[in-house]
Amino acid sequence: MPERVRIVFDDADDVPVAKQVPETEEIQGSKPVKRKDQPTDHQKQKRKKRKLEGSTDTRSQEFTSSNETQPEPVSRDTNEKDAVNGVANGTSDHLKNKNHKTKKQAPQGTKQNFTSLREKAKALYETRKNLPIFPHGDEIRRNLRTNDVMLLVGETGSGKSTQIPQFLVNEQWCRPTKATVAQDDGSEKEMTVGGCIAITQPRRVAAISLARRVAEEMGTPLGSSSPASKVGYSVRFDTSTSPSTRIKFLTEGMLLQEMLHDPSLTKYSAIVVDEVHERGVNVDLVLGFLRNLVSGKKEGRGGVPLKVVVMSATADMESLMDFFKEGLQAQGDTNTTNGNTCQQDSSQPNVEGKISVCHIKGRQFPVKTIYAPAPVHDFVDAALKVIFQIHYKEPMPGDILVFLTGQEMVEALEHLVNEYATGMDPALPKVQVLPLFAALPQVAQQRVFLPAPPRTRKIILATNIAETSVTVSGVRFVVDCGKAKIKQFRTRLGLDSLLVKPISKSAAIQRKGRAGREAPGQCYRLYTEKDYLALDETNTPEILRCDLSQALLNMKARGVDDVMGFPFLTRPPRESLEKALLQLLSIDALEESGKISSIGLHIAKLPLTPTLGRVLLAASEHGEGCLLDVIDIISCLSVENIFLNTTSEEKKEEAEKARRDLYRREGDHLTMLATVQAYAAENTDRKAWAERHMVSHRAMQSVMDVRKQLTTQCRQAKLLPSAGESRNASNNSATREPSPVLILQSFLRGFSTNTARLVPDGSYRTVVGNQTVAIHPSSVLFGKKVEAIMYNEFVFTNRSYARGVSAVQMDWVGDALTGA
């Protein structure tokens, strides 16, 4: 077997080396720590030249090398956070001992507790001082004293997420200020404005772990653990703050939610928007609202300025600069009606001076890039060759991380690598293949983090989950296929497409950076350098790829009536905006005038898509029992798949058997209801119950969280009687029979356009648009023929699929479409 692999490589050796020296990507500076043995750039150039003239380095004959040495601006710094945590763990043992000693004298004393917190913070200060951003503290403070807006490029490992809030928290402008604030009704009110700093994060875990770290560095307890805590966080289902909180980490969605109640963000003196380069829809909305705030008159803040710091890991700051400049200009020259914005910066000195830009180098080991000499068509085959090429030639240690497009490819390659490895020379180190994708059970995902057995190289086969969400240590080799599956909403068809597309340059750089976390590394790109240079610079912002109805409802709820005039960092096509407006109109979230309706306002407050929110309100009209049932179903729909994947044929049969008592012939919605109710009724061991029924316990825990949140909100909105009021016995879900007709009719109020009818040839055609759609194989209705179906999602992968499907009657669909 190994022979075969070798032969493949020998073939490749005949490929002539067509090496071009790249003009780009050779940026000086930012040397990683502890690298005395590294050659200088001059030496590297020399070596590169030698290689071109025909070196003995066999590696370069298979893959041309661009010899990138500089740490590129690697986006997304989960790394940074991990690195920081790693150091923290290193010191904490030592501190724990200290702690232990002092505890003997005053075991329970709060005072003692604070002393140890301070000691720990003191020790951490030494680490903080070494962060690349640390020397920039004064400069950053100085800039923000005069400017309200600051753009900061901080590469991976620069320490920006943890240090910026600490740099600013003791500034004069960050103190709470008494101000006279204009109220909505025109009256004025004396109130305190400012005092807090908010830092937004795209992910929950990041928000929580950063808060924990910053609390440690500041020597303060975390969040709600003490009323004196200065650092807290707020994410969905988990808010931990205190009356003394001055620094708060929150998810972008949480900040939007806060803005719904306090549009002027009166609690805050500064908002730090971190990781903007990820460009989720929420961050685009946050930036639009913040631009309006900083360039407005700030009546809602009694004139107290709000400082905005926008942080990104990629250097693409020009568009952000223009974005904020435009807002401040509009404020500055209200008299000028000149349509052309000034090209020359110097002609707008007032505006220019209000925005500062700061660039902080990161800390990353160099990663050498090796390109495929010719375009690759079979990624599985190409990756297999490269994996063994690395394994044969490169010394241990050094794990390999392979980026592939999806589960299918991961499993195919896993199979092949294992097959080759069985015939490998026993003298060679062993290999351990570890698949990694989101649908993999948690336990299997965790295996990636365990150290490999002795003399074993880990080979991690991952989807783009490893690009942002998960950091694996020990990786020195990255193999990148250059593609990813990307979900795109197609307005015209009203469906989501999940297609394999080339990644962006910044994603390629991000993937490559995963090899240089702990030591110099190598990145094998399974595409040519020419193809790399042709990639888009950045990922397509989500706002161009998704259904905009939720974003628009969000804006309408904040009083933005002219959504076409909203300051979008990237403006979605007019067609998408119009489609979303029509969609909102069709569910009565907007009035004919385009203003938000009372129904719309209600829906905007729910943590649901507008359609699901509409369903919830429709269900409330059918009584308490129906609403409770619909909440159960909606909770499932807003969570990942609750049923575990069935990989093998026998497992599939096993699952069918285990779930038989949960399946409902009416379809997926009532099946979900039966599952939630059975799970909730299980009072002894829910985990065991889930395992028995091949239901994901993790997903069900999330379902229960959402269910609780929605129930609470419905009680507050008086859609349900308050918790204290005794429930009508007939409404107890354990004893009451659900009404499938009422439930499905409630769903049709939101999903009337997501319906299809059976046509004589046995296929389904959408009622609106007459497109062919197939029931997704994961549905309980898969292979069944009913008069008509209603579905939650319309997805195009290899063909058009309806997911989340229930049987409905055509006359219900007719009623729902005509609004009867």
Place this chain on the structure above:
DNA sequence: GAGCACTGC
């Protein structure tokens, strides 16, 4: 006969 990745008072 099939599942890129996140997120929400």
